[in-house]
Amino acid sequence: MNVVIIGNGPAGNNIASKLDAEGVKVDLYSDEEVSFYSRIRLPSCIGNKDKLYSLCAQNEPSYIHHEAVVAIHRESKTILLADGHSKHYDKLVIATGSNPLVFFNNSGLEGIYTLRNFCDAIKITDDLISPICIMGGGLLGLETALEINKLNHKVTVVQGDAYVLNKQLNEEGAKIVSDKCEERENLDIISNQFAKSVEGDKRIKKLVLQNGTELECNTLILAAGVKPSVALAKGCGLEISKAIVINEYCQTSDKSIYAVGDCAEFNNECPGLLPIALATANVCYNHILGKKIPYVAPTQLPTRFQADDLLVASFGELRGECHSKRVEDRYEAWYIEDKKVAGVILIGSKSHLPLAKASLNKEVEDVNVLLDF
Ligand SMILES: Cc1cc2nc3c(=O)[nH]c(=O)nc-3n(C[C@H](O)[C@H](O)[C@H](O)COP(=O)(O)OP(=O)(O)OC[C@H]3O[C@@H](n4cnc5c(N)ncnc54)[C@H](O)[C@@H]3O)c2cc1C
Structure with a gap:
């Protein structure tokens, strides 16, 4: 079996390395010149080229090719590369990510x-x-x-x-x-x-x-939003809504073509987040190997942000009744819906991180106990 992957972001890279480790023949095409790097760390390295280059992987596996894919021909199961060559696939994974608005x-x-x-x-x-x-x-x-x-x-x-x-x-x-x-x-x-x-x-x-x-x-x-990169999928007639529509095994409307990460849409959702990219990659990798593990969208995705010495964290959905408390720069808001914790905001409240994680989707008797600080 020959698997071709388009895109060297976390989703594509993850599937390629795991399939390669299993002895599957894999070719990954990337339109970026550099080797794999952590996209989410780019802002912290702006202004320092050494730091930026240090993000890039030192050794690159031979299955990664730095060439853009310009078209997918489903009838012949081939992709067309920018240099005019074609490459056959048995299974194709589209992992083309998003583009900024x-x-x-x-x-x-x-x-x-x-x-x-x-x-x-x-x-x-x-x-x-x-x-x-x-x-x-x-x-x-x-x-x-x-x-x-x-x-x-x-x-x-x-x-x-x-x-x-x-x-x-x-x-x-x-x-x-x-x-x-x-x-x-x-x-x-x-x-x-x-x-x-x-x-x-x-x-x-x-x-x-x-x-x-x-x-x-x-x-x-x-930095005002992104849109899923769907041009290749659109060009070969795959079903597109907001992004490339996939089923619970990350298959597109053509069962030999998968879509994962930011470019894929499951149940009308395409949130454009790293944990989703990795979760879909895992489902796709398993399915290619014949293991059917249906995708379940990760919920309660925690977000952390550091504003100097102030740690900001947000969990779950901010819906329901809001109970909040502020003491100087320490702030917490707990959102209760149907007696359960639907979402939590913690600002300057590191010690309550484990409590917030553990309480999500659980019933609470007295919210004031949670706000005890
Ligand atoms: C600066 C920054 C910070 C972020 N911070 C966070 C964060 O804190 N938390 C979080 O959850 N998410 C964050 N994200 C979002 C996260 O990076 C994405 O959700 C994730 O990278 C998606 O992975 P992916 O593999 O689907 O796509 P991508 O990482 O976008 O990779 C897709 C790759 O495919 C390549 N490609 C596209 N078209 C072709 C083609 N035709 N031929 C060959 N290659 C092609 C692209 O060049 C790209 O390299 C951040 C994003 C950015 C840009």
Whole structure:
């Protein structure tokens, strides 16, 4: 059996290494020049090329080929490579990830970047000029802002939603985090405002917001969402909704083609998160080997974020009745639905991490016991 994998992110890489270890013939095609690296660590290495290169794997297995796949031909079970060659597959795994949403790409101005891959991180490192604006106040935008600010750059985060980290926090928690971030010199956060346009001659000079505010801006980093990379799947007629539709074994509408990670959609969900990429990869790997372990979407995905000395953690779903308590910078919010803990926000409350994890989806008699600090 010859398995071909498209994409060297965590999902594709994981399946390839495990199949190779089982003696399965595997070929993985990557359109990135560098070897496998941790994508989620890119923001923490911005500004330091040595650190960025140290993220890349030192030794690369011979089944990885650095060439983009440009088409899938299902009738002949072949993929077409950028150099014009074709490669046959018995089983094909599409693990093409997501692409960042790009704004102002028609402006033709220099100094506007996305941060998705290694190449983006190098380009940003080579060309960081203050003042810097970051569009998007989610995890990626805020973490990137804190890291770039550490390099003594003036940074402004523009968040379209009402508050930062709006997928992980409530308004009160987000305010504590924003205030903590803004204690830093030269770091500002503007919420509830969309960026409307950019101005400049050759390079961006201004970011104009919807309310008319003009921000001086010599570098703009776009961190305002991603969309699943489905072009190859679409081109060969696979079923697509928000992403590539898969069944519980990660098979697409063509049973010899799997889709895993950010580019796959199961039960109308494609959250674009690392634990999901690894969970789908595991199901797919087992199914290729003939082991049927149905995919169950991981729930209660914990999120952690570090705003200087303040640890921020969010678990589960923030729905139901909210019970919260704040003592200075320590804040907790417990969401109770049908007498059970549906979600928890902990800010500056490291000691309650085990309690929050253990309590999720469990019944609580008295929520005040949980809020005892
Ligand atoms: C900076 C950053 C920080 C993040 N932080 C977190 C975090 O803290 N927690 C979390 O859960 N998630 C985080 N994420 C999201 C997480 O990285 C993704 O969910 C995960 O990488 C998805 O893995 P994947 O293998 O599906 O796709 P990807 O990692 O996107 O990999 C897909 C690969 O396929 C390649 N490819 C695409 N098309 C082709 C083609 N035609 N031919 C060949 N190769 C192709 C792409 O270049 C890419 O290398 C972060 C993402 C970024 C960018």
